[in-house]
Amino acid sequence: MIRFKNVNKKYKLDKSILTAVKDVNLEINDGEIFGIIGYSGAGKSTLVRMLDGLEAPTSGSIEINGKDIAKLSSKELRSQRKKVGMIFQHFNLLWSRTIQQNIELPLEIAGVDKEQRHQKAEKLIELVGLKGRENDYPSELSGGQKQRVGIARALANDPEILISDEATSALDPQTTDEILDLLLEINKKLNLTILLITHEMHAIRKTASKVAVMQDGQVVETGDVYDIFQNPQQDITKRFVNEDDNPNAKDLSMTVDEIIKNYPNGMVIKLTFKGTQSQQPVVSQMIREFDSLELNIVEGSIHQTQGGSIGSLVLQLLGTPEDQNKAVEYLKSVNVEAEVINRG
């Protein structure tokens, strides 16, 4: 269990004081994948640096399993750090060492003997899918492979917590998904608590069960990923959800404008399906229900989160105004969220 209690971090600049982290309270349970999302400068990295004792909070406390990180002696802190693995945006591998030697580095620091180091590294190389590359140097690997080495290295000391600090931000979308899948696999296999720091909602949606949204050093919204995706409260959260939900928002609004021009009497609505609803033939039932009703499909998508799937569909309803309104009522009656974007 990780617990942030009223954590503040202030930096003294020449003339002013910069508050990087403000009144943060979070609880992260064992075995959970917890996402922290925010744009750069939101204070996410400062938060995890404090968790690893690389920086001390100005006030408040950070506890891992009841131990206050800031109160540890430097020797205790070093042994605590061995229980926290960290992966980084730029991988931070040593180019002077082979893959195997990079993975053995934390074990060397922990004073593990050579024989055991080799065995452990071999297992980890297999776990992250880099068998056969042991004696290559990092410069011979792709970004995704480098991050796999980073993950293997972070797991070398059998940590209780894995911190991923923007670990997929330098990778292309496909490689990002591969790395996220690997993190999910590790989380399940090793029952490891993973703290996922990112600015990509996609990464949170795919892996995390809980999320905290940070803005200007504060946690502005927190909860289950599934709930936050369905019902974002803060503007910034809505932006993150939209970015992921609908990366083509601009295209969509142009398409909607065009459809309205061609069919000025139609009603444009956005439906949101949750969980098992997304697997039911709600729309076809609706068409059958109202005689004059016809529809244009504008855009549709479906996303998987760790809490279930969420689908969205933008439709234009054509037909008598009466049937249009009744159709919206019908949708509400079967618990599909319907938001009217444009009334003809």
Next chain:
Amino acid sequence: MANQGIQSYFQFNNVNWSAMRQATWETVWMTALSMIIVAVLGIILGLLLFESRNKSGFGWKVINWVVSFLVNVFRSIPFIILIVLLLPFTKDLVGTIIGPKAAIPSLVISAAPFYARMVEANFREVDDGVIEAVKSMGGTNWDVIFKVLLPESTPALIAGATVTAISLISYTAMAGAIGSGGLGYLAYLDGFQSNNNTVTLVATVIILIIVLIVQTVGDLLVKKIDKRTL
């Protein structure tokens, strides 16, 4: 006549080859021995400069100030003046002020600060992220020095040592002016003062060959060790 004009460069029967061999050997070992001491001292001083640079404690600030001051002073004194200035010190330290042994203290004192600055710059080039990664694994400062700083900057340290060694070779020649032995001394004494231009030419060529060998070996080592690019 043989002692004038271009022809004077090619009077090879005027060259005392055994003296030349002796002088070459002296130059080589003067350079090698002082380079070994310079490397060790330079890395220690460079490390002190690097470590004390961003530390906040009063002790660290004093260390940084003292080391910086000494490095800057000795780097600024022209070598030919330094060697004269250090004569009494040399006399106490090695017991003589002539011969190759006597040149070593001045060679070291002038080249070590030069190399220390290069070492400090090389350490600063090491990726902060990697240092932080090692700290986040629970690494001590010694782990950072021996597992990150030194191995990750080895190619740069060797390249810097190559440059330093080549300056040392030219310093040994300058030290010849006050009787240090070696090729510089031979060129000065047998070449210049005895007006024997062939000796000067041969000494020059041998020094060029030594420099070329040092540079080539240095470049090859750097290329072999550097794994940053394919």
